[in-house]
Amino acid sequence: MPPPPGLNPPPLEPGSGGLRLGSWLDWRWWRDQWLERFRPLPTATGGNNMLPVLIEVYAGFSNLDGRVEEEEIDSSLGYLRYDFPEAIYSDMRRLYFEALQKPQDLAQRARELGKKLSMEQKILLCVQLYLLISRTGAEQRQMVEFYLFMTNLGIAAPAIDIVYQLNAGNAPLEEGEEPSMRGGQPLETLRIASEQPCDVLLRSLSTDCSVTAFRYQGMVLLKNTGDIPILVRSRRQPPGDFSRLYATERVVLEDVSLDYNDLISYFNAKKTLSGTQLYLTLMPDGDAEIAPQRTRGTDLRVSFGLGVIVEALRNTDATVGGQALREGAIVDASIEDSIITQGEVEISLRDLRRRAQEFGGQFRLEGSRNTYLVSNNPALLEEGDILLSGDTEGEILLRIECNYAQKNGAVEVLRSSRPVFVGDIPVRERTLLHDGDTLTLGEGQFLRCHFSDRIIEEERNTVRTLEVRELSHRFDGRDTALDGLSFQARRGEMVCVMGPSGCGKSTLLRVLAGQLKPKGGDVVMNGLPLYSNLKNLTPYIAYIPQEDAFDPLLRVDENLDFSVAVRCPHLRSEDRQKRVDAKLSELGLVDLRKRLAGTAQQKFLSGGERKRLNAGLDMIGISDVYLFDEPTSGLSSKDSEHVLEIIRSLARNKIVLCSIHQPSSRLLQMFDQALLLDKGGKMVYFGPPQGMLEYFWRAFNEETGQEDSIAEMPASLTPDFVFDVLETPLRDISGDIIQERSADAHLVAARRFPPNFWRDRFQSHLMLESVNSAANSGAAASGTSGHTTQTIVRRRDDSASASRVRATPRPPKHTLREETILFVTLLKRAFLSKLRNRTNLLTTLLEAPALGVLISSVLKYSEEENYTYASAFHIPTYLFMTLVVAMFLGLTNSADEIIRDRYTLNRERNHNLRTFYYISGKLAALATFALIQCAIYLLIGNWVLEIRDMFFVHLWWMFVTAMTGVCLGMLISTLVNDTRTALNAIPLILIPQIILGGALIKYEEMNKNLDLVYSVERWLRKAGIDEEENASRLKVPFICQFMPLRWSYEAMIISQAKLNPLTRAQDLIDKKKESFLRLKDMTPEQELQFDLTKRALAVVSGLYGRRADEVSDTLQEITRATLEGTLDQRLVDQAMELRKGTSAEEIYVNRKVLDLLTKAEMEREDYRRDQGVNVFFGTVKRYFQMDFSTLWINGIVILLTLVGIIAALEIALRRQLTKV
Structure with a gap:
C-alpha cells in the first residue's frame, strides 16, 4: 500500500466539545485529503500534520521503558481502529509500527499538539495516554514523562486531577458519600456494585465484584474496583486495571452483561437528564398491556433511571422483589428484578426498560421553570434539561419556552444538522407551539408537547x-x-x-x-x-x-454508500461514511471494499460474500x-x-x-x-x-x-x-407410492396427510393450549396452583393503548438539500454503472464509428466521373440512415436499463424512491453516451461524404432522435420483464419507422388506403357529402405522422438545404437588401451600402475558392460585414476576383437534396389551389391560417414526443413501484 499523504487538518474551533479524540478531524476534509494518495508524506515535525504526530506520541509512550508490552500495543491499536475511519486503519498501523522503531521527542510533540488541540481534545488525549501507561503498571519514570508531557501540552493541573480521580476509584465510599464529592472531577463517574453505597445496584453480583466507570464526552473508561477479574471487550481485566469500552463492546460482571449504551443511559440518568417510564395494566390471565401514558385502568407505573421505581396506582396481587404492590406502594427495585403476577407470571424489568426506550422518554415540566434545553448530547445540557435518545442522527440543540398559563410555548433551534418541523412547517426562527403540537426531529423521532399536562413526550416510530x-x-x-x-x-x-x-x-x-x-x-x-x-x-x-439487489458494476463500498444515501438522505456525507465503514466491518467485507460486486458468473465475490452484501444494504437504514x-x-x-x-x-x-x-x-x-x-x-x-x-x-x-411405545423424542x-x-x-397395499394428478396435470406422489389435515390439527392444538392456559390461570388465582414462577411470552399487543390515543406521526418532508442528495446519488449511480460497463464502452467506441464507416463508404457515389458533394447521389439516404442509426443506438442502449435495476427498485420502493430522479439520472447518463456516439458517427460519415460545416446542425437532429430512441427503450424496459423480450421489441419499434419515415417508400408512391383521413374523405365524396378537391400527392399520410423518424428526417433534409453556409449567407444578405428596400428615403451612405449589398449577394452566389476553408472564411467575412453595415468595395472586389477552384455551390449544395425541396415548394405554391397545402419537405407549414417554419414545427413535435414518452415512462414506473 502506498504511503499515506500528509494530513493537514482544518483550523479547530475552541470549545467545540462533544468530540472524541479521533473525531477532531473533519470527515469531509479526511475524505478529500486521503484521496490524494500520491503526494509524498511530510515529516511529522513539519506543518500541521497532526495525525502522524499523534501516532508518534502513542508509540513514544508505548516505548518509554525501552520495551513494548502487548497491552500497550493493544491499547494504541484500539484507539486507531475505533477512533478513525476503518479505511485508513492499515496505513495508521504501519505508521505506528514504524514509529516504534525510533525514539520520539515527546516534549516537542507535546508543544506541537498544544498549539493545535482544544482543551477538550487535550483532556481526551490525557485520559488515553494515562490509560496506555497504566496497562503496564504506571512506573515512576512513565509517570514523570506523563506529567512532563502534560505540562508541555498546557494542562498540568487538569492532568493531576484526572490521575487523582482515576486512582481514587479504589478507595471505598464512606456512608452517605457520593463519588462526585471527591476532589476535582474532570470526569463523570459511575459506580456499579452489589450493595450500597453505589450508583447502580445489581444485587446478583457478589460483594467481590464491582466496577467504576468514567466518562468524558463520548469516551468511557472502566476500572475494576473489585477483588475478582471481569471481562471487558472479551478480555480479562484484573482488579485495579483500566480498560476503555468502545461503542460496540460490552463488559461482563460475573453473570451480568452491560453494553456501552447501558452505561451511557446510567450516566445520563445520574445527571437527571433522562428517565423513561411506562404504565402497565394487568390482565386477569396475568398478561400485561403496556402503554407510554396512563389510562383509566392502569395498575402500575414503572420509572427507570439509575434504578427502577415501581409505583402501584391501584390494588394488585403483583409483587416485585418480594414486596406486595398495593395501592400507593412505591418500591425501589433493581433492574434484575421481575414483577410477579398471578403468583407465576414473571415480567422482567430489564425487558420493560427496553420497551420504555422504544416508546421514548416522557419528561415532566416543573412549574418553577419555563425554559428547557433539548439535545441528544448530554455535554450541552444541565440538570433537569431534556435528553433525547442517543441514536438521533447528528447533533441537535433546541430551546423550548413554556407558558403554562396560556398552555402554549415556543421553540428555537440553536443547533441542528437537519431541519426541525412543527407539523409540516420548518422551524427557521422562534416558532410558536400550541398544546399538543408535534416537533419532528428526524426519521421516526418526534417530541409531542402537552403544556396543559406539563409533559413533553419523546415518541419513536419503532415497530414493536x-x-x-x-x-x-x-x-x-x-x-x-x-x-x-x-x-x-x-x-x-x-x-x-x-x-x-x-x-x-x-x-x-x-x-x-x-x-x-x-x-x-x-x-x-x-x-x-x-x-x-x-x-x-x-x-x-x-x-x-x-x-442480488445490488449493482454489479459498482464497488462494494459504493453499493453501501448509495444505499444509505437513498434511505437516509438527511445524513451528512461524513456520517454516511461512518455508517458504511461500520457496516463493512460488521459484514466482514472491509478488505473487499474496493472490489466490484460483479455478477454471480464473474465471481468477484464468493456466494457468501454476495449474500452478506445483499443483506447489509438495507440494514444500513x-x-x-x-x-x-x-x-x-x-x-x-x-x-x-x-x-x-x-x-x-x-x-x-x-x-x-x-x-x-x-x-x-x-x-x-x-x-x-x-x-x-x-x-x-x-x-x-x-x-x-x-x-x-x-x-x-x-x-x-x-x-x-406409536404414542405408547416411544416416550421421549430422540436428541438427534x-x-x-x-x-x-x-x-x-x-402407499397402496403393495407398498408402492400412489400417484395423482396435480392442478397442472402432472403426476405427483399422493400425500398421506394433506395440507388441510395439518392446518386443522394445529388449530386444534392452539385451541387446546389456550383452554389449558386459561384453566391454569384460574387455578393460580384461587391459590390451588402448584406451579413455580416462570417467564411467559406475552402475545397481547402492548401498543394498543397508545394507538387508540393517536395515530403515527407522519415522517418529515425532505428538504431541498435532501432532495438534491437523492438526485445526485441516483445520477452518480447511473453514470458509474454505465462507465463500468465494458460492453457499453466498447459499443460506444466501436459501434458508432463502424456504422459511420460502413454507411458513408457504401453511399459515396456520384453519377459524374469524380465524386463531389454537389453530385453525390445518396446524400438524402445518408441523412435518413443517420437518423435510423441514432434511433437504433438509443433503443439498444436503453432497452434493458430498468430491467437490470428492477430488483433494486423493488427493494427501494419502501423508502419513497423518487422515480423522476431515477429516470432523470438514467436519461442524463444515456444522453451523454448517445451524444458521444452521435458525434463520432458524424465526424466519420460527414468527412467521408465531404459534408462540410453542418456538424452541429446534424448533431442536433441526430441527438434528439437518439434521445427519442432512448426514451422508447426505457419505456419498453419498464413494460416487459426480461431482456430478451425487450430486444425482440426493438424491431417492432424501428422497422415501421423505416418503412413509414418517407425515405424508403416515398409518400406519393405509398398505398393511400393506409391513411385514415384519406379513406374517410373518399367515403364522404362517394356519398356526395363532400366535393372532391385536388389533394397533394406529397401530403404526409395520417399514420406516418406518428413516426418520430418522419419529423426528424424532414427537418434534416430542410436543414441541409437551408442552413448550409452558402444558403444561409444568401438568405441573410437578401434580408438585408429587403430592409433597404423598405426605406422611403435613403441617405447617400445607405445607398452605397444598398448597392454593395446587391453586389455582395451576386458575389456570394458565384463565389469560388481554391480550398473549401477559404470559401467558408470568405462567406463568413462578407456576411458579417453586410449585417454590421461595414461592407466596403475592397472586400467585394476581392471576392469577385476569386474565379478559380471550386464554387461554393459545389461545396455546400447537393442537387438531390435541392430537388426534394424544389419539388415540395412547387407543390406547396401551386397557383391552382386557393391556399397552400402542407407537403413533405415543405419549408413552411400552415396551421390556424398562419405560416410556421417547418424546422420549428418539427423541433417542437419531437420535443413534445420526448416529453410524452417520459411522462408515460414516469407513470408506468411509478405505477409498478406503488402497486400493491
Whole structure:
C-alpha cells in the first residue's frame, strides 16, 4: 500500500466539545485529503500534520521503558481502529509500527499538539495516554514523562486531577458519600456494585465484584474496583486495571452483561437528564398491556433511571422483589428484578426498560421553570434539561419556552444538522407551539408537547409488534397462495419462515412488505393496519429479495454508500461514511471494499460474500422490520451459518423474518420462532423451533399409533424429520407410492396427510393450549396452583393503548438539500454503472464509428466521373440512415436499463424512491453516451461524404432522435420483464419507422388506403357529402405522422438545404437588401451600402475558392460585414476576383437534396389551389391560417414526443413501484 499523504487538518474551533479524540478531524476534509494518495508524506515535525504526530506520541509512550508490552500495543491499536475511519486503519498501523522503531521527542510533540488541540481534545488525549501507561503498571519514570508531557501540552493541573480521580476509584465510599464529592472531577463517574453505597445496584453480583466507570464526552473508561477479574471487550481485566469500552463492546460482571449504551443511559440518568417510564395494566390471565401514558385502568407505573421505581396506582396481587404492590406502594427495585403476577407470571424489568426506550422518554415540566434545553448530547445540557435518545442522527440543540398559563410555548433551534418541523412547517426562527403540537426531529423521532399536562413526550416510530390476522390471498385464476394465516412477532424476535417449494413463503413476505395487498385479512404494526398507513409505515420495512439487489458494476463500498444515501438522505456525507465503514466491518467485507460486486458468473465475490452484501444494504437504514427471502439459498452450510449470524447481529432488537426452504438443525436453533407453511399457504405450525420438533414427533407417533411405545423424542431429531412427516407419501397395499394428478396435470406422489389435515390439527392444538392456559390461570388465582414462577411470552399487543390515543406521526418532508442528495446519488449511480460497463464502452467506441464507416463508404457515389458533394447521389439516404442509426443506438442502449435495476427498485420502493430522479439520472447518463456516439458517427460519415460545416446542425437532429430512441427503450424496459423480450421489441419499434419515415417508400408512391383521413374523405365524396378537391400527392399520410423518424428526417433534409453556409449567407444578405428596400428615403451612405449589398449577394452566389476553408472564411467575412453595415468595395472586389477552384455551390449544395425541396415548394405554391397545402419537405407549414417554419414545427413535435414518452415512462414506473 502506498504511503499515506500528509494530513493537514482544518483550523479547530475552541470549545467545540462533544468530540472524541479521533473525531477532531473533519470527515469531509479526511475524505478529500486521503484521496490524494500520491503526494509524498511530510515529516511529522513539519506543518500541521497532526495525525502522524499523534501516532508518534502513542508509540513514544508505548516505548518509554525501552520495551513494548502487548497491552500497550493493544491499547494504541484500539484507539486507531475505533477512533478513525476503518479505511485508513492499515496505513495508521504501519505508521505506528514504524514509529516504534525510533525514539520520539515527546516534549516537542507535546508543544506541537498544544498549539493545535482544544482543551477538550487535550483532556481526551490525557485520559488515553494515562490509560496506555497504566496497562503496564504506571512506573515512576512513565509517570514523570506523563506529567512532563502534560505540562508541555498546557494542562498540568487538569492532568493531576484526572490521575487523582482515576486512582481514587479504589478507595471505598464512606456512608452517605457520593463519588462526585471527591476532589476535582474532570470526569463523570459511575459506580456499579452489589450493595450500597453505589450508583447502580445489581444485587446478583457478589460483594467481590464491582466496577467504576468514567466518562468524558463520548469516551468511557472502566476500572475494576473489585477483588475478582471481569471481562471487558472479551478480555480479562484484573482488579485495579483500566480498560476503555468502545461503542460496540460490552463488559461482563460475573453473570451480568452491560453494553456501552447501558452505561451511557446510567450516566445520563445520574445527571437527571433522562428517565423513561411506562404504565402497565394487568390482565386477569396475568398478561400485561403496556402503554407510554396512563389510562383509566392502569395498575402500575414503572420509572427507570439509575434504578427502577415501581409505583402501584391501584390494588394488585403483583409483587416485585418480594414486596406486595398495593395501592400507593412505591418500591425501589433493581433492574434484575421481575414483577410477579398471578403468583407465576414473571415480567422482567430489564425487558420493560427496553420497551420504555422504544416508546421514548416522557419528561415532566416543573412549574418553577419555563425554559428547557433539548439535545441528544448530554455535554450541552444541565440538570433537569431534556435528553433525547442517543441514536438521533447528528447533533441537535433546541430551546423550548413554556407558558403554562396560556398552555402554549415556543421553540428555537440553536443547533441542528437537519431541519426541525412543527407539523409540516420548518422551524427557521422562534416558532410558536400550541398544546399538543408535534416537533419532528428526524426519521421516526418526534417530541409531542402537552403544556396543559406539563409533559413533553419523546415518541419513536419503532415497530414493536407485527401481527398477521387471518391473512388470505389468491392469485387470479390460480390456487390459494395464503390461507388464513395468523401469528405475531415481537421486536427482538427472529422468525424462520419455512416450508416446501410453492407454499407461499415469498408471497407472505411481499404481503408483509406492503408490496402485495392481500385479498383478505390484515397486517397490523403497532396496532395500525399496514395497508391503511402504507406511506407512514413502509419506510420502516426492509424487503430483501432472494436475487442480488445490488449493482454489479459498482464497488462494494459504493453499493453501501448509495444505499444509505437513498434511505437516509438527511445524513451528512461524513456520517454516511461512518455508517458504511461500520457496516463493512460488521459484514466482514472491509478488505473487499474496493472490489466490484460483479455478477454471480464473474465471481468477484464468493456466494457468501454476495449474500452478506445483499443483506447489509438495507440494514444500513432506519428499518425496524426485515424480511429476507431465501438469504441462504445456494450457500454451503458454513456460509449459511455465517450469513444468519450476521443477520442476527445486524438486526438486533428488530423484527426479522427469514424464509428458508429447509434449514439444518444449527440454522433452525438460531431463530426465536418458526413458522411452517404447507402447500396452499396453510399454516401448520408457529412457535419455538424446538417445540416444532416435539410437536411433529408427537403428531407422527399419534397418527401412526406409536404414542405408547416411544416416550421421549430422540436428541438427534432434525428439521428433515418434520418435512418427512409433513409430506409422508400415500402407499397402496403393495407398498408402492400412489400417484395423482396435480392442478397442472402432472403426476405427483399422493400425500398421506394433506395440507388441510395439518392446518386443522394445529388449530386444534392452539385451541387446546389456550383452554389449558386459561384453566391454569384460574387455578393460580384461587391459590390451588402448584406451579413455580416462570417467564411467559406475552402475545397481547402492548401498543394498543397508545394507538387508540393517536395515530403515527407522519415522517418529515425532505428538504431541498435532501432532495438534491437523492438526485445526485441516483445520477452518480447511473453514470458509474454505465462507465463500468465494458460492453457499453466498447459499443460506444466501436459501434458508432463502424456504422459511420460502413454507411458513408457504401453511399459515396456520384453519377459524374469524380465524386463531389454537389453530385453525390445518396446524400438524402445518408441523412435518413443517420437518423435510423441514432434511433437504433438509443433503443439498444436503453432497452434493458430498468430491467437490470428492477430488483433494486423493488427493494427501494419502501423508502419513497423518487422515480423522476431515477429516470432523470438514467436519461442524463444515456444522453451523454448517445451524444458521444452521435458525434463520432458524424465526424466519420460527414468527412467521408465531404459534408462540410453542418456538424452541429446534424448533431442536433441526430441527438434528439437518439434521445427519442432512448426514451422508447426505457419505456419498453419498464413494460416487459426480461431482456430478451425487450430486444425482440426493438424491431417492432424501428422497422415501421423505416418503412413509414418517407425515405424508403416515398409518400406519393405509398398505398393511400393506409391513411385514415384519406379513406374517410373518399367515403364522404362517394356519398356526395363532400366535393372532391385536388389533394397533394406529397401530403404526409395520417399514420406516418406518428413516426418520430418522419419529423426528424424532414427537418434534416430542410436543414441541409437551408442552413448550409452558402444558403444561409444568401438568405441573410437578401434580408438585408429587403430592409433597404423598405426605406422611403435613403441617405447617400445607405445607398452605397444598398448597392454593395446587391453586389455582395451576386458575389456570394458565384463565389469560388481554391480550398473549401477559404470559401467558408470568405462567406463568413462578407456576411458579417453586410449585417454590421461595414461592407466596403475592397472586400467585394476581392471576392469577385476569386474565379478559380471550386464554387461554393459545389461545396455546400447537393442537387438531390435541392430537388426534394424544389419539388415540395412547387407543390406547396401551386397557383391552382386557393391556399397552400402542407407537403413533405415543405419549408413552411400552415396551421390556424398562419405560416410556421417547418424546422420549428418539427423541433417542437419531437420535443413534445420526448416529453410524452417520459411522462408515460414516469407513470408506468411509478405505477409498478406503488402497486400493491
